[in-house]
Amino acid sequence: MSHREKVLKLEKIISSQKSEAYPMHSRAHPLNRQPFDGASLFVKREDELGVFSMGSKIRKYRTLIEDLKERKVSKVVLIGGENSNHIAFFSLILKENRIEPFVFLRKTYEKELRGTRLLTHLLNTNIFLIERKDWGKVEDIAKAKQLEIESQGFKAEFLREGGFSKAGLIGALTLVWDLLKNENEIGSAFQHIFLDSGTGFQAAAFLLGLNFIDHKAKCHVLLLGGDTLEFERNLTFLKTVFESLLQDKLSFNDRNFELYQPSVGKSFGSTPKIILKQALQTLLEEGLVLDPFYSAKLFFEANKIIPEKNLKGNILYIHSGGSLSLLNYGKELMELKSQNSGPRNHQDPEL
Ligand SMILES: *Cc1c(COP(=O)(O)O)cnc(C)c1O
Numbered sequence: 307m308s309h310r311e312k313v314l315k316l317e318k319i320i321s322s323q324k325s326e327a328y329p330m331h332s333r334a335h336p337l338n339r340q341p342f343d344g345a346s347l348f349v350k351r352e353d354e355l356g357v358f359s360m361g362s363k364i365r366k367y368r369t370l371i372e373d374l375k376e377r378k379v380s381k382v383v384l385i386g387g388e389n390s391n392h393i394a395f396f397s398l399i400l401k402e403n404r405i406e407p408f409v410f411l412r413k414t415y416e417k418e419l420r421g422t423r424l425l426t427h428l429l430n431t432n433i434f435l436i437e438r439k440d441w442g443k444v445e446d447i448a449k450a451k452q453l454e455i456e457s458q459g460f461k462a463e464f465l466r467e468g469g470f471s472k473a474g475l476i477g478a479l480t481l482v483w484d485l486l487k488n489e490n491e492i493g494s495a496f497q498h499i500f501l502d503s504g505t506g507f508q509a510a511a512f513l514l515g516l517n518f519i520d521h522k523a524k525c526h527v528l529l530l531g532g533d534t535l536e537f538e539r540n541l542t543f544l545k546t547v548f549e550s551l552l553q554d555k556l557s558f559n560d561r562n563f564e565l566y567q568p569s570v571g572k573s574f575g576s577t578p579k580i581i582l583k584q585a586l587q588t589l590l591e592e593g594l595v596l597d598p599f600y601s602a603k604l605f606f607e608a609n610k611i612i613p614e615k616n617l618k619g620n621i622l623y624i625h626s627g628g629s630l631s632l633l634n635y636g637k638e639l640m641e642l643k644s645q646n647s648g649p650r651n652h653q654d655p656e657l
Contacts, residue, residue, distance in 0.1 A: 309519060309520050312518055312520065313486065315552070316482065316483065316515060316518065316519060317483060319476060319551055320480055320483055323369055323476040324369075324372050324376065325368040325369045325476070325477060326367070326369075327368075328356065328364045328365075329355050329364065330368070330480040330483070330484060331484055331487060332353075332354050332355050332484060333351045333354065333488070334348050334350040334351070334488035334622060335348060335349065336348050337592055337623075338591055339591055339592065342613060342617075344618040345612055345619065345620075345621050346619070346620050346621065347623065348492070348620060348621065348623070349592070349594065349622070349623045349624075349625050350488060350622055350624045350625060351625055352481075352624060352625055352627050353595065353601075353625045353626070353628070353629050355627060357395075357398065358395070359595070359597075359627045359630055360395045360627055361391075361625070361626045361627010361628055362481060362624070362626045363391065363392060363395055363469075363508075363627065364395075365477045365478050365480050365508070366471075366474030366477045366508065366511075367396065367399055367477060368477040368480070369473055369474055369477035370473045370474040371403060372473075373471075373473035374403075374405060374473075375403060377463075378461055379405060379463045380404075380405055380460050380461055380462070381405065381407075381408060381455050381460050381461070382400055382408070382462070382464075382465060383407075383408045383410070383448045383449075383451050383452045383455070383462065383463070383464045383465065384396060384397070384407055384409045384410070384448075384465050385410045385448050385465075385466070386409075386410075386467050386468065387411065387412045387414070387575070388412060388413060388423045388435075389416075389423050389631070390411075390422070390426070391422055391627075391628050391630075391631070392467075392469050393422075393426050394422045394425040394426040394429075397409065397426060397429055397430055398429065401429060406432070407430060407432065408448075408451055409426065409434065410434045410436055410447060410448045410451070411426070411435055412436055412441050413435045413437055420633075420634055421630055421634040422630055434451075445464075445466075448464055449464050451464075452464040468504055468505035468531075470507050470540070472544070472547045475511055475544060475547050476551065478507060478511035478512070479511050479512075479514075479515045479548075481515070482515030482516055482519065485521075485622075486519075488622075492620075495522070496619075496620045496621065497522070497617075497621065498523060498525075498526060498612075498617050499523050499525045499526065499622045499624065500526045500528070500607075500608040500611075500621070500623045500624065501525065501527055501528070501624040501626065502601060502603065502604040502626055503528065503531060503537065504530060504531035504532075504574075504600070505531055505532065506527075506537045507544070508626070509527045509537075510537070510540050510541040510544045512525070513527070513561075514541070514544060514548045516562075517556060517557075518548070518552065522562070523622075524562050524564070525562065525563035526564055527564070527565050527566065528566050528568060528603060528608075529566065529567055529568075530568060530574055530599065530600060531574050534565050537565060566607060566611070568603050569610065570603075570606070574599065577598045577635065577638075579638075580606065581602045581603055581606055582598060582635055582638055582642060583642055584603075584605055584606040584609075585598055585632055585635075585639070586642050586643060588602070588605055589632075594625065596625065596629070596632060597626070597628030597629055597631050597632060598635060599628065600628055601623075601625045601626055601627075601628070604623060604624075604625075604626075605623060608621075
């Protein structure tokens with residue numbers, strides 16, 4: 307099959323799947339700051355998709371919610387951190403569709419109720435707080451709740467952390483479709499693409515889709531939520547799901563991507579000062595609200611990797627959304643702003 311035929315096949319898979327009409331196009335535009343010779347930096351504005359910068363997540367939701375509706379599911383059991391974007395955003399979507407969420411949350415010890423966590427607590431009534439030490443058992447606890455609900459005569463579903471479910475795959479593949487649209491609009495292709503990963507669902511779907519259409523870009527995936535092994539396992543699982551959609555084998559030998567661990571703020575949810583500085587600098591220079599758990603770390607690492615590996619050509623940073631989380635750091639950010647100093651990378655200008 308030619309590249310063109312493969313693109314058409316992907317488009318057909320996407321358009322023939324019943325899905326909610328959520329936005330699936332986000333802009334890509336050049337960044338103001340262009341510090342690297344021979345490299346043009348662009349950002350893809352997934353942060354502009356959905357309420358409160360729901361971002362790329364809205365892509366998987368478009369087919370995930372449709373699947374639940376089609377199967378007449380009326381209650382959904384979700385698990386995740388108290389600050390999880392997925393819990394807050396998917397609860398909104400469930401409410402809209404009159405599906406009742408039951409949320410099992412990994413307890414945090416933050417005092418102030420704000421941001422994403424506030425949204426989750428405001429809009430949910432069935433909240434079960436789980437101590438960190440018990441989190442290993444959460445899937446069993448949540449599945450027991452699902453059975454309990456079903457025994458009362460309701461159709462219930464349990465969703466894995468981050469909403470990792472094969473029903474979201476076609477939705478997540480719209481990111482590939484949209485990248486091609488961006489390349490069309492810009493009039494040239496991207497050679498390097500940087501994206502972040504939590505459960506790895508969106509990143510894996512993206513890699514599989516690009517591989518299928520023989521896209522030549524090299525992807526650089528920053529693993530923020532899990533390790534390499536976990537990512538590979540999820541990739542293998544989604545590859546099987548994708549192959550059954552394609553009714554064809556995916557030749558995934560020429561794996562044009564690299565996985566990275568963050569060099570700072572390694573544990574998920576940690577926000578070292580240098581990452582908040584990155585977020586503040588990008589806010590001031592680009593007018594972009596980065597997520598301190600995801601895109602701020604992505605921008606920070608990409609700015610290191612590009613000169614280290616001497617990457618050239620059109621380079622795209624995917625801003626996956628989640629901007630609401632930055633506002634949890636008001637005090638720290640205002641302090642940094644008053645110190646008037648950006649991250650002290652050698653290329654960085656003064657703020
Ligand atoms: C959930 C989320 C991610 C990670 O998505 P996965 O598909 O779980 O890897 C990245 N960025 C933001 C802002 C998110 O909310």
